Amino acid sequence: MRHALIFTFLLSILTVQLTIAQNITLKGALRDKTDSSALRNATIRLTSPEDAGFRKQVLTNTAGAFQIPDLKPAPYIITITYIGYGELTRAIMLQVETQDLGTIYMPKSSRDLQEVVIKGQVPAAQQKGDTLQYNADAYKTNPDASGEDLVRKMPGIVVENGTVKAHGEDVKRVLLDGKEFFGEDATLALRNLPAEMISKIEVFDRQSDQAQFTGFDDGNSQKTINVVTRAEMRSGQFGKIFAGYGTDGRYNAGGSVNLFSGDRRISLIGLSNNINQQNFSQQDLLGVMNAGSSRGGRGGRGGGRGGFGGGGGNFMVGQQDGINKTNSFGVNYSDEWGKKVSVTGSYFFNNSNNSNEEFTNTQTVRDDGTSQYNAEEQRSSSNNYNHRLNMRVEYKIDSSNTIIFTPGISFQNNRSSSNSFTTISPDGFGINPISSSENIRSATSSGYNLNGNLMYRHAFAKRGRTVSLSVGFGANDRDGETFNRNYITDIKNGNLADTVNQQILPFSDGHNLNANIAYTEPVGKQGQLQFNYSPSVSKSNSDRKTFDYDTDIDKYALMDTSQSSLFNNTYTAQNAGVSYRIGNRDKMLAFGVSYQHSTLASDALFPQPAQVRQSFSNILPNAMLMMKAGEYGRLRVFYRTNTNNPSIQQLQNVLNVGNSINVSMGNPELDQSFGHTLATRYNYTNTQSGHNFFANVFFSSTQDYVTNAIYFAKSDTVLTPTFTLLEGGQISKPVNLDGYWSIRSFFTYGVPLKFIKSNFNANAGVGFTQTPNMIDEVTSLTGNYNYNLGAVISSNISEYVDFTVNYSANFNTVKDPTALESTTKYFSHTAGVSFNLLSKNGWVMQQELNNQLYSGLSEGNNQNYFLWNASVGKKFLKNQRGELRLSGFDLLKQNRSISRIQNGKVTTDVRSQVLTQYFMLTFTYKLRNFGKANTNSRDGGEERRWERPGGPPGGMMRRPF
Incomplete structure (x- = not known):
């Protein structure tokens, strides 16, 4: 009640402030003095004679117009610069609500005109505030190149296994001229854009809408790429359609069509093939997302995925192992509805049919230093359907008030089946096995995810005083049916020890609601305070029923209460904090602290009623420093803390015998985890020499880290009246352990090689992860050292000649003091060369040769092979x-797919089925119909704006678009 009264009081004060807020907008237009043509992208800089730290800067749009809102009555100095023209400076006094400077005619400067003529070398990259901007004109690509082909040439950006990474981090989102483009599918967005229409690529950490508005980092940033298009290609129709057919019934057909008209942009994509070309992310795969795999993250995967040389290569996002058939369709929409409403949205449908054959070797180090070896062969198939819809609506009520609504929903259906055979041995993979298990499983599942956020933002007349209020909600539901059969053999005694024949009916749903209010107040000329309060509540329910087969009535009618449960979980949290920042464009320091009180209530209703009540109180500090480091460098250091709650699956104390020799269960006594993150990022970009250097170092540690404790059956163990775990079988259970920490680094250096008209980029990284383990109640720490290095030479000759030479190596050392072999080493490398040749009369030749080598893995996985396309x-x-085009894939018939997963004391090697040699004939037709740039477009400042109109005091930088 007290919180509600305080909240009401604050809203009352803010409502009064809304009525007295006043703002002034400065506007005008620039034209050439000689021919009256509009001057696009001229720089308009506003400073104050009364406040040395005050500075705002915008660019003119395609009509030469500009406007700077959220100004207060005061004298200002406006400076206008444009390459090839003289600089114009004027003192002005703002007194009325809108100050219109009218049309300003700029005279040309002969000195600057000479500079325009001889500019020659385009700077490859520029550091603008916290954003690194690459100039597309500095990187030569062939006429058929996509946006992905372009960014591959840029230092610090790599694309591997369908994932875009920038400066060592996964790119979570791609924007097109500052607007959403196909949601979080970064690779899909880049492959759907031709390189020829891209003017600039901007890489930055995109903060949440609230953080962009207040200027205080809330820890919810995403590595983002903003694609800035060329003005002359923002109106028109472009894309391509393609169809191909090949040997062994291989096919690939699809296309993309983009309809751009100023602010209105519509993009359509479609794809159908059976050569492993996919255009969706793992979040679309319900069966994959909920497989419950304990393998952790894979590393060192090799193997080609197919689709080389086909037009469909522009639509791949994410990858599944095995052989995949894909059918998909997507549409992205972006427009301005009137002068105040901006709308973006996307719909995506996909159907994936996957078949796979995997060979898995898993070694687990036991408490006495010996190891257990599990060898598994599995054949599986799945069919997944997904519908996904996302929207963003921004309503600019006026220059001081904005409402943003971002809903999203997805529906999924999955049908899967698998047949696996696993052996357990103490002596090696498949050597003297003591038991085995055959598992036959089929499952269907369906579900939905719904989420949304509504935010209101207000800027007061006093510069730096703001308030923002947001409400978020979410709901999810999943229902399914699984049939599970296990045939367990005691090889030592030569008999069939047990059988399992079950029907499992899992159901789960959840709801969450959260809110946040943040208020900022200027302090002095360059300081600002923020007060924030965030309540939240999340409820989850899980109902799992397991029935054994009753042979008397030929039905699954016998409920197994030991493997059934009804479980509810409620998590509530209250978070209140204060932050302070001070600085300007060149240097900024921010720090803050929040207090969080949370409760976790877990209720088991079946088979045995039980309650667990936990409460947590945490102090969560944070800090950030951003500063220029010399003329071309920029340094950013930040520290954050966070809490993480166990999932309902981890809390639910129910036995899961999906694999009868590797069973699992939950733990309702799990505590909340507490994490620390410290990161340092340094960027150096010399626009004169073309040299660039990036250094990122990340450190993290976790208290009460959640990991799976493993218990081995030393003899046949009766777990329930209907199930016996054979000797050598294992039970895994999540527990909290201390001792987890990790440090990793990423360095890259780039330099132009002018003597061969190419770019050279080298990268290296060092990492270490310490993981706590529990085996048979004995705890220990495992250290994993990782070293990687690589180099790329990419041509920058012309659109007719394009080649790339690359090499990367990865070294890993795992140290476990409790193991008989305390140190394990493994190594992988990739070396490749590719080139594209295009003649002026239209002949195209493309070659790609890669070598993949693995060493130090388990038997059968140490391989050295070539993939030639x-x-x-x-x-x-x-x-x-x-x-x-006639293309050939895997000409040497050597394609492989191998990966290693290291998870504490558990080491897993996986060898998967891959696509093998085929030939395909493909017809592709490019659509190109660009009109003149729409001078009425409202996003004339298509690049990211480095300083926001109405920004914080002292010219502090904000990051909205």
């Missing part, structure tokens, strides 16, 4: 829009 084609039709 090639194609030849001929362009024809008007403007060479059509192309007929």
Whole structure:
């Protein structure tokens, strides 16, 4: 009640403030003095003679117009600069609500005109505030190149296994001229854009809408790429369609069509193939997401995925092992509804049919230093359907008030089946096994996820005083049915020890609601305070029923209460904090602290009623420093703390015998985890020499880290009246352990090689992870050392010649003092060369050769192979829009897919089925119809704005678009 009264009082004060807020907007337009043409992208800089720290800067749009809102009555100095023209400076006094400077005619400067003529070398990259901006004109690509092909040439950006990484971090989102483009599918967005229409690539950490508005980092940033398009290509129709057919019934067909008209942009994509080309992310795969695998993250995967040389290569996001058939369709929409409403949205459908054969070797180090070896062969298939819809609606009520609504929903259906055979041995994989298990499993599941956030933001007349209020909600539901059969053999005694024949009916749902209010107040000329309060509540329910087969009535009618449960979980939290920041564009320091009180209530209703009540109180400090480091460098250091709660699956104390020799159960006594993160990022970009250097170092540690404790059956053990775990079988159970910490680094250096018209990029990294383990109640610490290095030489010759030479190596050392072999080492490397040749009469040749080597893995996985792909084609039709291409995949018939997963004392090697040699003939037609740039477009400042109108005091930088 007291919180509600305080909240009401604050809202009352803010409502009064809303009525007295006043703002002034400065606007005008620039034109050439000689021919009256509009001057686009001129720089308008506003400073104050009364406040040396005050500075705002915007760019003119395609019509040469500009406006700077949220100004207070005061004298200002406006400075206008544009390359090739003289600089204009004028003193002005703002007194009325809107100050219109009218049309300003700029005279040309002969000195600057000479500089325009001889500018020659385009800077490859520039550091602008906290954003690194790459100039696309500095990187030569062939006429058919996509946005992905372009960013591959840029230092610090890599694309591997369908994932885009920038400066060592996964890119979570791609924007197109500052607006959402196909949600969080970064690779899909880049592959759907032709390189020829890209002017700049901007890489930065995109903060939440609230953090962008207040200027205080709330820890919810995402590594983001903003694609800035060329003005002359923002209106028109472009894309491509393709269809190909090959040997062994292989096919690949699809296309993309983009309809751009100023602010209105519509993009359509479609794809159908059976050559492992996929255009969806793992979040779309319900069966994969809920498989409950304990393997952790994979590393060192090799193997080609197919689809080389085909037009469909522009639509791949995410990858599944095995052979995949894909059918998908997507649409992205972006527009301005009037002068105040901005809308973006996307719909995506996909259907994936996967078949796979895997061979898995898992070694687990036991408490006495010996190891247990599990060898598994599995054949599986799955069919997944997914519908996903996302939207963002921004309503700018006026220059001081904004409402943002971001809903999203997805529906999924999955059907899967698998047949696996596993042996357990103390002597080696498949050597003298003591028991085995055959598992036959089929499952269906369906579910949905719903989420949304509504935010209101208000800027007061006093610069730096703001308030923002947001409410978020979410709901999810999953229902399914699984049939599980296990045949367990005691090999030592030569008999069938047990059988399992079950029907499992799992159901789960959840709801969550959260809110946040943040108020900022200026302190002095360069300081600002923020007060924030965030309540939240989350409820989850799980109902799992397991029935054994009753042979008398030929039905699954016998409920197994030991493997059934009804479980509810409620988590509530109250978080209140204060933060302070001070600085300007060149240097900023921010720090804060919040107090969080939370409760975790777990209720088991079946088979045995039980309650667990826990409460947690935490102090959560944070800090950040950003500063210029010399003329070309920029340094950012931040420290954050966070809490993490166990999932309902981890809390639910029910036995899961999906694999009867590797069973699992939950732990309702789990505590909340507490984490620390410290990161340092340094960027150096010399626009004169073209040299660049990036250094990122990340440190994290976790108290009460949640890991799976493993218990081995030293003899046949009766777990329930209906199930006996054979000797050598294992039970895994989540527990809290201390001792987890990790440090990793990423360094990259780039330099142009002018003598061969190419770019050279080298990268290296060092990492260490310490993981706590519990085996048979004995705890220990495992250390994993990782070293990697690589180099890439990419051509920058012309659109007719394009080549890349690359090499990367990965070294790993695992140290476990309790193991008989305390140190384990493994190594992998990839070396490759590719080139594209295009003749002026339309002949195209493409070659790609990669070598993959693995050493130190388990038997059968230490392999050295080559993957060679090639194609030849001929362009024809008007403007060479059509192309007929013959491509060959895996010409040497050596393709493989191998990965290693290291999770504490558990080491897993996986060898999966891959696509093998095929040949395909593909026809591709490019769509190109660009009109003149729409001068009425409202996003004339298409690049990311480095300083926000109405920004914080002292010219502090904000990050909205």
